[in-house]
Amino acid sequence: xxxxxxxxxxxxxxxxxxxxxxxxxxxxxxxxxxxxxxxxxxxxxxxxxxxxxxxxxxxxxxxxxxxxxxxxxxxxxxxxxxxxxxxxxxxxxxxxxxxxxxxxxxxxxxxxxxxxxxxxxxxxxxxxxxxxxxxxxxxxxxxxxxxxxxxxxxxxxxxxxxxxx
Amino acid sequence: xxxxxxxxxxxxxxxxxxxxxxxxxxxxxxxxxxxxxxxxxxxxxxxxxxxxxxxxxxxxxxxxxxxxxxxxxxxxxxxxxxxxxxxxxxxxxxxxxxxxxxxxxxxxxxxxxxxxxxxxxxxxxxxxxxxxxxxxxxxxxxxxxxxxxxxxxxxxxxxxxxxxxxxxxxxxxxxxxxxxxxxxxxxxxxxxxxxxxxxxxxxxxxxxxxxxxxxxxxxxxxxxxxxxxxxxxxxxxxxxxxxxxxxxxxxxxxxxxxxxxxxxxxxxxxxxxxxxxxxxxxxxxxxxxxxxxxxxxxxxxxxxxxxxxxxxxxxxxxxxxxxxxxxxxxxxxxxxxx
Numbered sequence: 001x002x003x004x005x006x007x008x009x010x011x012x013x014x015x016x017x018x019x020x021x022x023x024x025x026x027x028x029x030x031x032x033x034x035x036x037x038x039x040x041x042x043x044x045x046x047x048x049x050x051x052x053x054x055x056x057x058x059x060x061x062x063x064x065x066x067x068x069x070x071x072x073x074x075x076x077x078x079x080x081x082x083x084x085x086x087x088x089x090x091x092x093x094x095x096x097x098x099x100x101x102x103x104x105x106x107x108x109x110x111x112x113x114x115x116x117x118x119x120x121x122x123x124x125x126x127x128x129x130x131x132x133x134x135x136x137x138x139x140x141x142x143x144x145x146x147x148x149x150x151x152x153x154x155x156x157x158x159x160x161x162x163x164x165x
Numbered sequence: 166x167x168x169x170x171x172x173x174x175x176x177x178x179x180x181x182x183x184x185x186x187x188x189x190x191x192x193x194x195x196x197x198x199x200x201x202x203x204x205x206x207x208x209x210x211x212x213x214x215x216x217x218x219x220x221x222x223x224x225x226x227x228x229x230x231x232x233x234x235x236x237x238x239x240x241x242x243x244x245x246x247x248x249x250x251x252x253x254x255x256x257x258x259x260x261x262x263x264x265x266x267x268x269x270x271x272x273x274x275x276x277x278x279x280x281x282x283x284x285x286x287x288x289x290x291x292x293x294x295x296x297x298x299x300x301x302x303x304x305x306x307x308x309x310x311x312x313x314x315x316x317x318x319x320x321x322x323x324x325x326x327x328x329x330x331x332x333x334x335x336x337x338x339x340x341x342x343x344x345x346x347x348x349x350x351x352x353x354x355x356x357x358x359x360x361x362x363x364x365x366x367x368x369x370x371x372x373x374x375x376x377x378x379x380x381x382x383x384x385x386x387x388x389x390x391x392x393x394x395x396x397x398x399x400x401x402x403x404x405x406x407x408x409x410x411x412x413x414x415x416x417x418x419x420x421x422x423x424x425x426x427x428x429x430x431x432x433x434x435x436x437x438x439x440x441x442x443x444x445x446x447x448x449x450x451x452x453x454x455x456x457x458x459x460x461x462x463x464x465x466x467x468x469x470x471x472x473x474x475x476x477x478x479x480x481x482x483x484x485x486x487x488x489x490x491x492x493x494x495x496x497x498x499x500x501x502x503x
Contacts, residue, residue: 059346066226066228066231066232067226067228067231067262067263068441071346071347071348072224072440072441073441073442073443073462074444075346075347075348075393075443075444076348076392078443078444078446078447079444079459090461090463091461091462091463105462108462108463109462109465145444145445145459147444147445147446147447148447149447150392150446150447150448151348151392
Protein backbone atom coordinates (compact mmCIF):
# COMPACT_ATOMS: atom_id res chain seq x y z
CA UNK A 1 0.00 0.00 0.00
CA UNK A 2 1.61 3.33 -0.99
CA UNK A 3 1.15 6.61 0.83
CA UNK A 4 -0.91 8.13 -1.94
CA UNK A 5 -3.42 5.33 -1.80
CA UNK A 6 -3.69 5.60 2.00
CA UNK A 7 -4.36 9.34 1.67
CA UNK A 8 -7.08 8.75 -0.92
CA UNK A 9 -8.82 6.21 1.30
CA UNK A 10 -8.67 8.55 4.26
CA UNK A 11 -10.10 11.41 2.17
CA UNK A 12 -12.99 9.21 1.05
CA UNK A 13 -13.71 8.20 4.62
CA UNK A 14 -13.78 11.82 5.80
CA UNK A 15 -16.09 12.86 2.93
CA UNK A 16 -18.36 9.93 3.68
CA UNK A 17 -18.60 10.78 7.36
CA UNK A 18 -19.33 14.40 6.48
CA UNK A 19 -22.02 13.40 4.01
CA UNK A 20 -23.70 11.07 6.48
CA UNK A 21 -23.61 13.64 9.25
CA UNK A 22 -25.00 16.28 6.89
CA UNK A 23 -27.81 13.92 5.97
CA UNK A 24 -28.47 13.21 9.61
CA UNK A 25 -28.67 16.91 10.39
CA UNK A 26 -31.00 17.53 7.43
CA UNK A 27 -33.14 14.58 8.42
CA UNK A 28 -33.40 15.87 11.93
CA UNK A 29 -34.45 19.30 10.72
CA UNK A 30 -37.07 17.99 8.25
CA UNK A 31 -38.56 15.26 10.38
CA UNK A 32 -41.90 15.85 12.02
CA UNK A 33 -42.96 13.84 14.96
CA UNK A 34 -45.92 11.60 14.20
CA UNK A 35 -49.21 12.92 15.50
CA UNK A 36 -49.89 11.58 18.94
CA UNK A 37 -53.11 9.82 19.84
CA UNK A 38 -54.76 12.95 21.23
CA UNK A 39 -53.94 14.98 18.11
CA UNK A 40 -55.21 12.20 15.86
CA UNK A 41 -58.44 11.96 17.81
CA UNK A 42 -58.94 15.72 17.61
CA UNK A 43 -58.42 15.68 13.86
CA UNK A 44 -60.80 12.78 13.38
CA UNK A 45 -63.41 14.47 15.55
CA UNK A 46 -63.17 17.59 13.40
CA UNK A 47 -63.60 15.52 10.26
CA UNK A 48 -66.57 13.66 11.76
CA UNK A 49 -68.20 16.98 12.71
CA UNK A 50 -67.88 18.00 9.04
CA UNK A 51 -69.27 14.62 7.91
CA UNK A 52 -72.22 15.00 10.29
CA UNK A 53 -72.84 18.53 9.02
CA UNK A 54 -72.63 17.20 5.46
CA UNK A 55 -75.08 14.41 6.29
CA UNK A 56 -77.56 16.97 7.66
CA UNK A 57 -77.18 19.20 4.60
CA UNK A 58 -77.47 16.18 2.32
CA UNK A 59 -80.93 15.53 3.75
CA UNK A 60 -81.99 19.16 3.94
CA UNK A 61 -84.58 20.18 1.33
CA UNK A 62 -83.77 23.78 2.20
CA UNK A 63 -80.90 23.73 -0.32
CA UNK A 64 -83.49 23.53 -3.09
CA UNK A 65 -86.94 24.99 -3.67
CA UNK A 66 -89.06 21.98 -4.69
CA UNK A 67 -88.86 19.87 -1.56
CA UNK A 68 -86.08 17.63 -2.85
CA UNK A 69 -82.87 17.03 -0.94
CA UNK A 70 -79.69 15.38 -2.25
CA UNK A 71 -80.60 12.31 -0.18
CA UNK A 72 -83.83 11.74 -2.13
CA UNK A 73 -81.87 10.25 -5.03
CA UNK A 74 -78.58 9.55 -3.26
CA UNK A 75 -79.15 7.65 0.00
CA UNK A 76 -75.88 7.24 1.93
CA UNK A 77 -74.34 9.43 -0.77
CA UNK A 78 -74.80 6.58 -3.28
CA UNK A 79 -74.54 7.10 -7.02
CA UNK A 80 -72.25 10.11 -6.62
CA UNK A 81 -69.19 8.03 -7.49
CA UNK A 82 -66.70 10.29 -5.68
CA UNK A 83 -63.81 8.03 -6.73
CA UNK A 84 -64.30 8.95 -10.40
CA UNK A 85 -63.96 12.76 -10.17
CA UNK A 86 -62.71 15.02 -11.72
CA UNK A 87 -63.99 13.81 -15.08
CA UNK A 88 -65.87 14.91 -18.17
CA UNK A 89 -69.51 15.07 -17.15
CA UNK A 90 -72.16 15.49 -19.83
CA UNK A 91 -74.51 17.58 -17.66
CA UNK A 92 -71.64 19.96 -16.84
CA UNK A 93 -70.38 19.87 -20.43
CA UNK A 94 -66.76 19.92 -19.28
CA UNK A 95 -64.22 18.24 -17.06
CA UNK A 96 -65.56 19.15 -13.65
CA UNK A 97 -65.30 18.27 -9.99
CA UNK A 98 -67.59 16.49 -7.55
CA UNK A 99 -68.31 19.85 -5.93
CA UNK A 100 -69.43 21.28 -9.28
CA UNK A 101 -71.70 18.28 -9.78
CA UNK A 102 -73.22 18.77 -6.31
CA UNK A 103 -73.92 22.37 -7.33
CA UNK A 104 -75.44 21.21 -10.62
CA UNK A 105 -77.82 18.94 -8.68
CA UNK A 106 -78.73 21.79 -6.32
CA UNK A 107 -79.36 24.12 -9.25
CA UNK A 108 -81.14 21.82 -11.72
CA UNK A 109 -83.13 18.93 -10.17
CA UNK A 110 -83.53 20.74 -6.82
CA UNK A 111 -84.01 24.24 -8.31
CA UNK A 112 -81.86 25.88 -5.65
CA UNK A 113 -79.00 28.34 -5.35
CA UNK A 114 -75.53 26.84 -5.88
CA UNK A 115 -73.07 27.08 -3.00
CA UNK A 116 -69.66 28.75 -3.13
CA UNK A 117 -67.28 25.96 -4.12
CA UNK A 118 -65.00 26.67 -1.16
CA UNK A 119 -67.78 27.22 1.38
CA UNK A 120 -67.85 25.31 4.65
CA UNK A 121 -71.18 23.74 3.64
CA UNK A 122 -69.80 22.46 0.34
CA UNK A 123 -66.71 21.03 2.04
CA UNK A 124 -68.97 19.32 4.59
CA UNK A 125 -71.07 17.71 1.86
CA UNK A 126 -67.92 16.56 0.08
CA UNK A 127 -66.64 15.15 3.39
CA UNK A 128 -69.90 13.23 3.86
CA UNK A 129 -69.82 11.73 0.37
CA UNK A 130 -66.14 10.84 0.60
CA UNK A 131 -66.61 9.26 4.01
CA UNK A 132 -69.49 7.08 2.83
CA UNK A 133 -67.16 5.82 0.09
CA UNK A 134 -64.05 5.33 2.24
CA UNK A 135 -61.74 2.66 0.93
CA UNK A 136 -63.03 2.73 -2.64
CA UNK A 137 -60.11 2.80 -5.09
CA UNK A 138 -59.61 6.05 -7.02
CA UNK A 139 -60.61 5.46 -10.64
CA UNK A 140 -60.73 8.67 -12.71
CA UNK A 141 -63.69 8.73 -15.12
CA UNK A 142 -64.45 5.05 -14.53
CA UNK A 143 -67.87 4.36 -16.01
CA UNK A 144 -69.46 2.57 -13.09
CA UNK A 145 -71.89 3.19 -10.30
CA UNK A 146 -70.15 2.25 -7.09
CA UNK A 147 -72.18 1.76 -3.96
CA UNK A 148 -71.41 3.47 -0.67
CA UNK A 149 -69.76 1.40 2.03
CA UNK A 150 -72.37 -1.11 3.26
CA UNK A 151 -73.98 -0.10 6.52
CA UNK A 152 -75.53 -2.46 9.01
CA UNK A 153 -79.05 -1.41 9.89
CA UNK A 154 -80.39 -0.47 13.29
CA UNK A 155 -81.94 -2.57 16.05
CA UNK A 156 -83.57 -5.80 14.97
CA UNK A 157 -81.04 -6.64 12.30
CA UNK A 158 -79.87 -9.14 11.20
CA UNK A 159 -83.00 -10.87 10.15
CA UNK A 160 -81.90 -14.47 10.13
CA UNK A 161 -83.57 -15.77 7.01
CA UNK A 162 -83.14 -15.32 3.30
CA UNK A 163 -80.21 -13.06 2.79
CA UNK A 164 -77.82 -12.87 -0.06
CA UNK A 165 -75.11 -11.53 2.18
CA UNK B 166 -100.25 -24.94 27.35
CA UNK B 167 -98.34 -21.83 26.37
CA UNK B 168 -99.40 -20.42 23.05
CA UNK B 169 -96.51 -20.51 20.62
CA UNK B 170 -96.07 -17.29 18.69
CA UNK B 171 -95.46 -17.34 14.96
CA UNK B 172 -91.91 -16.20 15.40
CA UNK B 173 -91.17 -18.86 18.01
CA UNK B 174 -92.78 -21.47 15.81
CA UNK B 175 -90.75 -20.26 12.88
CA UNK B 176 -87.62 -20.26 15.04
CA UNK B 177 -88.19 -23.91 15.77
CA UNK B 178 -88.93 -24.83 12.20
CA UNK B 179 -85.98 -22.80 10.97
CA UNK B 180 -83.62 -25.13 12.80
CA UNK B 181 -84.45 -27.76 10.26
CA UNK B 182 -85.37 -25.38 7.49
CA UNK B 183 -82.45 -22.96 7.25
CA UNK B 184 -80.69 -24.76 4.45
CA UNK B 185 -83.91 -25.00 2.48
CA UNK B 186 -84.78 -21.35 2.84
CA UNK B 187 -81.33 -20.14 1.88
CA UNK B 188 -81.03 -22.54 -1.01
CA UNK B 189 -84.45 -21.35 -2.13
CA UNK B 190 -82.86 -18.06 -3.04
CA UNK B 191 -81.02 -19.51 -5.96
CA UNK B 192 -82.11 -23.02 -6.70
CA UNK B 193 -85.47 -24.75 -6.51
CA UNK B 194 -85.79 -26.99 -3.47
CA UNK B 195 -87.96 -30.09 -3.19
CA UNK B 196 -90.73 -27.95 -1.72
CA UNK B 197 -90.42 -25.15 -4.20
CA UNK B 198 -90.28 -27.59 -7.09
CA UNK B 199 -93.83 -28.51 -6.24
CA UNK B 200 -94.74 -24.98 -7.13
CA UNK B 201 -92.50 -24.60 -10.15
CA UNK B 202 -92.16 -28.06 -11.62
CA UNK B 203 -94.12 -29.49 -14.53
CA UNK B 204 -96.34 -31.94 -12.68
CA UNK B 205 -97.60 -29.54 -10.05
CA UNK B 206 -97.81 -26.82 -12.67
CA UNK B 207 -100.23 -28.82 -14.78
CA UNK B 208 -102.55 -29.16 -11.82
CA UNK B 209 -102.59 -25.40 -11.11
CA UNK B 210 -106.11 -24.10 -11.30
CA UNK B 211 -106.95 -22.72 -14.70
CA UNK B 212 -107.93 -19.10 -14.71
CA UNK B 213 -109.23 -16.66 -17.26
CA UNK B 214 -106.19 -14.72 -18.48
CA UNK B 215 -106.11 -11.08 -17.54
CA UNK B 216 -103.90 -8.00 -17.46
CA UNK B 217 -103.45 -5.53 -14.66
CA UNK B 218 -101.29 -2.45 -14.30
CA UNK B 219 -99.21 -1.16 -11.41
CA UNK B 220 -98.11 2.33 -10.43
CA UNK B 221 -96.22 3.35 -7.32
CA UNK B 222 -94.09 5.84 -5.39
CA UNK B 223 -95.28 9.18 -6.76
CA UNK B 224 -93.97 11.04 -3.68
CA UNK B 225 -96.18 14.05 -4.35
CA UNK B 226 -95.33 17.30 -2.58
CA UNK B 227 -97.79 19.88 -1.34
CA UNK B 228 -96.37 22.36 -3.85
CA UNK B 229 -98.50 23.56 -6.79
CA UNK B 230 -97.54 22.17 -10.20
CA UNK B 231 -94.66 20.15 -8.80
CA UNK B 232 -92.82 18.14 -11.48
CA UNK B 233 -93.86 14.84 -9.86
CA UNK B 234 -97.57 15.66 -10.38
CA UNK B 235 -97.08 15.57 -14.13
CA UNK B 236 -95.08 12.34 -13.98
CA UNK B 237 -97.82 10.54 -12.03
CA UNK B 238 -100.34 11.92 -14.53
CA UNK B 239 -98.13 10.53 -17.30
CA UNK B 240 -98.21 7.11 -15.60
CA UNK B 241 -101.99 7.25 -15.37
CA UNK B 242 -102.28 8.26 -19.05
CA UNK B 243 -99.90 5.44 -20.00
CA UNK B 244 -102.00 2.87 -18.13
CA UNK B 245 -105.20 4.28 -19.68
CA UNK B 246 -103.65 3.91 -23.14
CA UNK B 247 -102.95 0.18 -22.73
CA UNK B 248 -104.71 -2.14 -25.15
CA UNK B 249 -106.32 -4.36 -24.10
CA UNK B 250 -107.28 -2.29 -21.13
CA UNK B 251 -106.08 -3.71 -17.79
CA UNK B 252 -108.83 -5.13 -15.60
CA UNK B 253 -107.62 -3.14 -12.62
CA UNK B 254 -104.67 -1.13 -11.32
CA UNK B 255 -102.66 -1.66 -8.13
CA UNK B 256 -100.83 1.18 -6.40
CA UNK B 257 -97.97 0.10 -4.09
CA UNK B 258 -97.67 3.06 -1.69
CA UNK B 259 -95.91 6.41 -1.17
CA UNK B 260 -98.46 8.47 -3.04
CA UNK B 261 -97.40 11.46 -0.91
CA UNK B 262 -93.99 12.56 0.35
CA UNK B 263 -94.58 14.02 3.81
CA UNK B 264 -97.88 12.40 4.81
CA UNK B 265 -99.89 15.59 4.31
CA UNK B 266 -103.56 15.21 3.49
CA UNK B 267 -103.16 17.76 0.69
CA UNK B 268 -100.57 15.51 -1.00
CA UNK B 269 -102.87 12.51 -0.77
CA UNK B 270 -105.90 14.47 -2.02
CA UNK B 271 -103.84 15.68 -4.98
CA UNK B 272 -102.71 12.09 -5.66
CA UNK B 273 -106.21 10.69 -5.41
CA UNK B 274 -107.43 13.29 -7.88
CA UNK B 275 -104.81 12.12 -10.40
CA UNK B 276 -105.41 8.40 -9.73
CA UNK B 277 -109.16 8.88 -10.06
CA UNK B 278 -108.51 9.61 -13.75
CA UNK B 279 -107.73 5.91 -14.23
CA UNK B 280 -110.38 4.35 -16.46
CA UNK B 281 -110.35 1.14 -14.42
CA UNK B 282 -110.79 0.45 -10.69
CA UNK B 283 -107.69 0.64 -8.53
CA UNK B 284 -106.61 -0.70 -5.16
CA UNK B 285 -103.96 1.00 -3.05
CA UNK B 286 -101.82 0.37 0.04
CA UNK B 287 -99.92 2.92 2.14
CA UNK B 288 -96.18 3.58 2.16
CA UNK B 289 -94.23 5.19 5.00
CA UNK B 290 -94.37 8.59 3.28
CA UNK B 291 -98.19 8.47 3.38
CA UNK B 292 -98.37 7.46 6.97
CA UNK B 293 -96.20 8.85 9.73
CA UNK B 294 -97.53 12.41 10.03
CA UNK B 295 -100.91 11.27 11.38
CA UNK B 296 -100.37 7.48 11.58
CA UNK B 297 -102.39 6.90 8.43
CA UNK B 298 -105.53 8.84 9.45
CA UNK B 299 -105.79 10.97 6.31
CA UNK B 300 -104.86 8.02 4.12
CA UNK B 301 -107.57 5.79 5.63
CA UNK B 302 -110.08 8.62 5.29
CA UNK B 303 -109.40 8.76 1.56
CA UNK B 304 -108.69 5.14 0.67
CA UNK B 305 -110.13 2.91 3.41
CA UNK B 306 -108.51 -0.27 4.70
CA UNK B 307 -104.74 -0.63 4.82
CA UNK B 308 -105.02 -4.33 3.98
CA UNK B 309 -107.53 -6.05 1.76
CA UNK B 310 -108.03 -8.92 -0.65
CA UNK B 311 -110.26 -9.69 -3.59
CA UNK B 312 -110.77 -12.44 -6.12
CA UNK B 313 -110.33 -11.94 -9.82
CA UNK B 314 -110.75 -14.48 -12.66
CA UNK B 315 -109.83 -17.34 -10.34
CA UNK B 316 -106.87 -15.65 -8.63
CA UNK B 317 -106.74 -14.17 -5.13
CA UNK B 318 -105.17 -10.74 -4.77
CA UNK B 319 -103.86 -9.41 -1.45
CA UNK B 320 -102.62 -5.99 -0.37
CA UNK B 321 -100.96 -5.32 3.02
CA UNK B 322 -99.41 -2.44 4.94
CA UNK B 323 -95.78 -3.49 5.42
CA UNK B 324 -94.34 -0.24 6.82
CA UNK B 325 -95.26 -0.49 10.51
CA UNK B 326 -92.30 0.29 12.81
CA UNK B 327 -92.01 0.14 16.59
CA UNK B 328 -92.70 3.41 18.38
CA UNK B 329 -89.43 5.37 18.28
CA UNK B 330 -91.05 8.78 18.80
CA UNK B 331 -92.83 8.74 22.18
CA UNK B 332 -89.72 8.29 24.32
CA UNK B 333 -87.88 10.86 22.19
CA UNK B 334 -90.79 13.31 22.51
CA UNK B 335 -90.93 13.88 18.78
CA UNK B 336 -93.69 15.93 17.19
CA UNK B 337 -95.68 14.22 14.39
CA UNK B 338 -93.76 16.38 11.91
CA UNK B 339 -90.40 15.32 13.36
CA UNK B 340 -91.50 11.69 13.30
CA UNK B 341 -92.49 12.04 9.64
CA UNK B 342 -89.22 13.86 8.90
CA UNK B 343 -87.20 10.93 10.18
CA UNK B 344 -89.24 8.40 8.25
CA UNK B 345 -88.76 10.45 5.08
CA UNK B 346 -85.05 9.57 5.11
CA UNK B 347 -84.42 6.25 3.43
CA UNK B 348 -81.38 5.64 5.62
CA UNK B 349 -83.06 6.71 8.86
CA UNK B 350 -80.68 5.67 11.61
CA UNK B 351 -83.28 5.62 14.35
CA UNK B 352 -86.48 4.35 12.81
CA UNK B 353 -85.86 0.63 12.93
CA UNK B 354 -87.08 -2.10 10.66
CA UNK B 355 -90.69 -2.33 9.59
CA UNK B 356 -93.18 -5.08 8.93
CA UNK B 357 -96.88 -5.92 8.77
CA UNK B 358 -97.27 -6.82 12.47
CA UNK B 359 -99.22 -9.52 14.32
CA UNK B 360 -102.71 -8.17 13.56
CA UNK B 361 -102.21 -8.31 9.82
CA UNK B 362 -100.59 -11.75 10.09
CA UNK B 363 -103.72 -12.96 11.90
CA UNK B 364 -105.83 -11.41 9.17
CA UNK B 365 -103.74 -13.02 6.43
CA UNK B 366 -103.96 -16.41 8.10
CA UNK B 367 -107.75 -16.18 8.10
CA UNK B 368 -107.86 -14.70 4.61
CA UNK B 369 -106.03 -17.59 2.96
CA UNK B 370 -107.28 -20.40 5.21
CA UNK B 371 -110.14 -21.53 3.01
CA UNK B 372 -108.31 -21.15 -0.28
CA UNK B 373 -107.16 -24.33 -1.98
CA UNK B 374 -103.41 -24.70 -2.64
CA UNK B 375 -103.95 -24.43 -6.38
CA UNK B 376 -105.32 -20.87 -6.07
CA UNK B 377 -103.04 -18.39 -7.84
CA UNK B 378 -102.00 -15.70 -5.34
CA UNK B 379 -100.87 -12.16 -6.09
CA UNK B 380 -99.61 -10.17 -3.10
CA UNK B 381 -98.62 -6.50 -3.02
CA UNK B 382 -96.67 -4.83 -0.22
CA UNK B 383 -94.78 -1.55 -0.16
CA UNK B 384 -91.49 -3.23 0.75
CA UNK B 385 -89.93 -6.47 -0.54
CA UNK B 386 -90.89 -9.75 1.14
CA UNK B 387 -87.22 -10.71 1.31
CA UNK B 388 -84.09 -9.32 2.96
CA UNK B 389 -82.57 -7.09 0.33
CA UNK B 390 -80.90 -4.18 2.14
CA UNK B 391 -82.36 -3.67 5.64
CA UNK B 392 -80.38 -0.44 6.04
CA UNK B 393 -82.82 1.19 3.57
CA UNK B 394 -85.76 -0.87 4.82
CA UNK B 395 -85.55 -2.88 1.60
CA UNK B 396 -87.09 -5.66 3.70
CA UNK B 397 -90.20 -6.65 5.64
CA UNK B 398 -89.49 -7.85 9.16
CA UNK B 399 -92.17 -10.53 9.17
CA UNK B 400 -91.68 -11.65 5.57
CA UNK B 401 -90.71 -15.15 6.81
CA UNK B 402 -94.08 -15.45 8.56
CA UNK B 403 -95.88 -14.21 5.43
CA UNK B 404 -94.00 -16.69 3.26
CA UNK B 405 -94.88 -19.41 5.78
CA UNK B 406 -98.59 -18.56 5.55
CA UNK B 407 -98.40 -18.61 1.74
CA UNK B 408 -96.27 -21.74 1.54
CA UNK B 409 -99.22 -24.04 0.86
CA UNK B 410 -99.90 -22.33 -2.48
CA UNK B 411 -98.35 -23.66 -5.62
CA UNK B 412 -97.43 -20.26 -6.90
CA UNK B 413 -97.36 -16.74 -5.51
CA UNK B 414 -96.53 -13.53 -7.40
CA UNK B 415 -95.30 -10.75 -5.15
CA UNK B 416 -94.87 -7.14 -6.25
CA UNK B 417 -93.50 -4.31 -4.18
CA UNK B 418 -92.75 -0.60 -4.36
CA UNK B 419 -90.24 1.31 -2.18
CA UNK B 420 -87.10 0.32 -4.11
CA UNK B 421 -87.72 2.59 -7.16
CA UNK B 422 -85.90 0.12 -9.40
CA UNK B 423 -86.03 -3.08 -11.41
CA UNK B 424 -85.20 -5.99 -9.12
CA UNK B 425 -86.26 -9.63 -8.98
CA UNK B 426 -86.03 -12.50 -6.57
CA UNK B 427 -87.43 -15.98 -6.21
CA UNK B 428 -87.79 -17.76 -2.87
CA UNK B 429 -89.51 -21.12 -2.84
CA UNK B 430 -92.96 -20.71 -4.39
CA UNK B 431 -92.77 -16.89 -4.44
CA UNK B 432 -91.40 -14.85 -7.31
CA UNK B 433 -91.19 -11.16 -6.56
CA UNK B 434 -90.58 -8.04 -8.60
CA UNK B 435 -89.65 -4.51 -7.56
CA UNK B 436 -91.30 -1.56 -9.28
CA UNK B 437 -90.27 1.70 -10.91
CA UNK B 438 -91.45 4.89 -9.24
CA UNK B 439 -92.88 8.03 -10.84
CA UNK B 440 -90.66 10.33 -8.73
CA UNK B 441 -86.94 9.45 -8.70
CA UNK B 442 -84.94 6.26 -9.26
CA UNK B 443 -82.79 4.68 -6.57
CA UNK B 444 -79.33 3.25 -7.12
CA UNK B 445 -78.76 -0.40 -6.27
CA UNK B 446 -77.63 -0.88 -2.67
CA UNK B 447 -74.13 -2.27 -2.02
CA UNK B 448 -75.13 -5.94 -2.02
CA UNK B 449 -75.13 -8.51 -4.78
CA UNK B 450 -78.45 -8.86 -6.55
CA UNK B 451 -79.88 -12.40 -6.38
CA UNK B 452 -80.67 -12.12 -10.12
CA UNK B 453 -78.06 -9.68 -11.46
CA UNK B 454 -79.27 -10.05 -15.05
CA UNK B 455 -82.60 -8.46 -14.13
CA UNK B 456 -81.75 -4.84 -13.45
CA UNK B 457 -82.03 -1.37 -14.95
CA UNK B 458 -79.31 0.76 -16.45
CA UNK B 459 -77.79 3.80 -14.80
CA UNK B 460 -79.92 6.89 -15.18
CA UNK B 461 -79.15 10.31 -16.59
CA UNK B 462 -79.69 12.92 -13.86
CA UNK B 463 -80.40 15.49 -16.57
CA UNK B 464 -83.45 13.52 -17.76
CA UNK B 465 -86.13 13.87 -15.08
CA UNK B 466 -88.11 10.94 -16.47
CA UNK B 467 -85.20 8.53 -16.65
CA UNK B 468 -85.54 5.62 -14.23
CA UNK B 469 -89.30 6.13 -13.90
CA UNK B 470 -92.24 4.27 -15.38
CA UNK B 471 -95.40 2.22 -15.08
CA UNK B 472 -96.01 -1.51 -15.32
CA UNK B 473 -98.26 -3.95 -17.09
CA UNK B 474 -98.57 -7.49 -15.78
CA UNK B 475 -100.04 -10.22 -17.95
CA UNK B 476 -101.41 -13.29 -16.22
CA UNK B 477 -101.92 -16.36 -18.42
CA UNK B 478 -104.33 -19.28 -18.06
CA UNK B 479 -101.81 -21.43 -16.19
CA UNK B 480 -100.87 -18.46 -13.92
CA UNK B 481 -97.68 -17.77 -15.78
CA UNK B 482 -97.11 -14.09 -15.24
CA UNK B 483 -94.98 -11.56 -17.04
CA UNK B 484 -94.17 -8.07 -15.85
CA UNK B 485 -93.48 -5.43 -18.44
CA UNK B 486 -91.62 -2.42 -17.11
CA UNK B 487 -92.83 0.56 -19.12
CA UNK B 488 -89.90 2.92 -18.60
CA UNK B 489 -90.48 6.53 -19.62
CA UNK B 490 -86.90 6.85 -20.93
CA UNK B 491 -84.41 4.42 -22.41
CA UNK B 492 -83.61 2.58 -19.19
CA UNK B 493 -83.89 -1.12 -19.72
CA UNK B 494 -81.46 -3.71 -21.03
CA UNK B 495 -82.92 -5.84 -23.84
CA UNK B 496 -83.68 -8.88 -21.65
CA UNK B 497 -85.78 -6.80 -19.25
CA UNK B 498 -87.45 -4.95 -22.13
CA UNK B 499 -88.80 -8.27 -23.38
CA UNK B 500 -90.60 -8.78 -20.05
CA UNK B 501 -89.70 -10.62 -16.85
CA UNK B 502 -91.42 -13.92 -16.04
CA UNK B 503 -93.16 -14.06 -12.69
